[in-house]
Amino acid sequence: MDVSQAVSSRHSVRAYLDTPVPGETIRRVLAAAARAPSGGNVQPWHIDVVAGEPLARLKALMAQRAAETPAGETLEYDIYPSNLWSPYRERRFKVGEDMYARLGIPRENKEARRRWMAQNYQCFGAPLALFCSIDRRMGAPQWCDLGMYLQTVMLLARAEGLDTCPQEAWSLYPQTLGRFLELPQERILFCGMSIGTADPGAPVNALRAERAALEEFTRFRGI
Ligand SMILES: Cc1cc2nc3c(=O)[nH]c(=O)nc-3n(C[C@H](O)[C@H](O)[C@H](O)COP(=O)(O)O)c2cc1C
Incomplete structure (x- = not known):
């Protein structure tokens, strides 16, 4: 797969098969993605990978948290x-x-939309999640570096035949995630990312x- 194919075939996948992601594959992707550029080469990204039994525990915990505190916790950004x-x-x-139309959930069905939103915390069925955090003292330029790293992860995942969904929804539960991942106090959670194999039959994935x-977003001068 060349870069153009990786870019054009990447999209946010919100329904996964339970096919596991091999440990060596995710390690290869995360290591190669570290070739992403960052200002001053500070490489401000920190990644926690969760799969298997710990992910099952996290999904169970989040099912409970999303039900008891649907609006989320004290936000950190x-x-x-x-x-x-x-x-x-x-x-x-x-x-x-457009997404809710694919899911067949009308605007007025708030309960169904809430249930769908909670699917974020089940990783949409994906067998692996990663969580990206950064030192709180970092500013907007370093947060941009996180984006470059994460997009590189998503493109390299495509080259491995994997699909992804970046998820800021996880930032609604920073205290729960901070405790679960044992993030040091100086670290702030940016987002999660589900990784796995898309369920080709799921309408939402279309x-x-x-x-x-x-x-609409460019201006050209001299060309
Ligand atoms: C930083 C970031 C956070 C996102 N958070 C969520 C999320 O919490 N839940 C979700 O379903 N999609 C999330 N998305 C996916 C966006 O909705 C999606 O990228 C956008 O609609 C464009 O669609 P595409 O990724 O399929 O091209 C996020 C994307 C980014 C880049």
């Missing part, structure tokens, strides 16, 4: 700015509605999120 504005607000709304046209 805002996922979006408040009152997201145009055109970002419409894009966010559209992908959500979703391809739209993208803005090139002209």
Whole structure:
């Protein structure tokens, strides 16, 4: 698979088969992804990988936490700015509605949407999750470095025939995750990522999120 194929075939997969991810495969991906660039080569990413029995324990714990505290815990960062504005607000709304349409869950069925949201914490059935954290003292440039690392992981996962879903939903439970992963106090959880093999029959996996046209986000000069 070349880079273009990896980029075009990557999409967020939200239903997985239970096919395990071999330990050597995830180690290969995470090691190779460390070739991602970072400002000053500080490599600010920290990754916790959870699979097997510990992941079963985490999923059970999160089923309980999501049921008793559906709105989440005390947040450590805002996922979006408040009152997201145009055109970002419409894009966010559209992908959500497109996803729920695939799932056959109407807007007014809040309970079904809540149940679906809780699927995040079951890794959508994936057999492996990783969690990305960073030193709290790092700023926006280093958080961008995390994005470069994580995208590299997602592309290399494609080359191994694996699928992924990055998940900020995990940041709604920073205290539970912090305790479970035994993160040091100075570390803040950015996101989780489910990794595994897509369930090809799941309607939600047919979703391809739209993208803005090139002209909407670019300006060219001299070319
Ligand atoms: C940092 C980050 C966090 C995300 N968090 C979630 C999440 O919690 N749950 C989810 O279902 N999708 C999540 N997504 C997936 C986005 O919704 C998805 O990337 C976007 O809609 C574009 O779709 P695509 O990845 O299929 O191309 C996240 C993506 C990123 C990059």
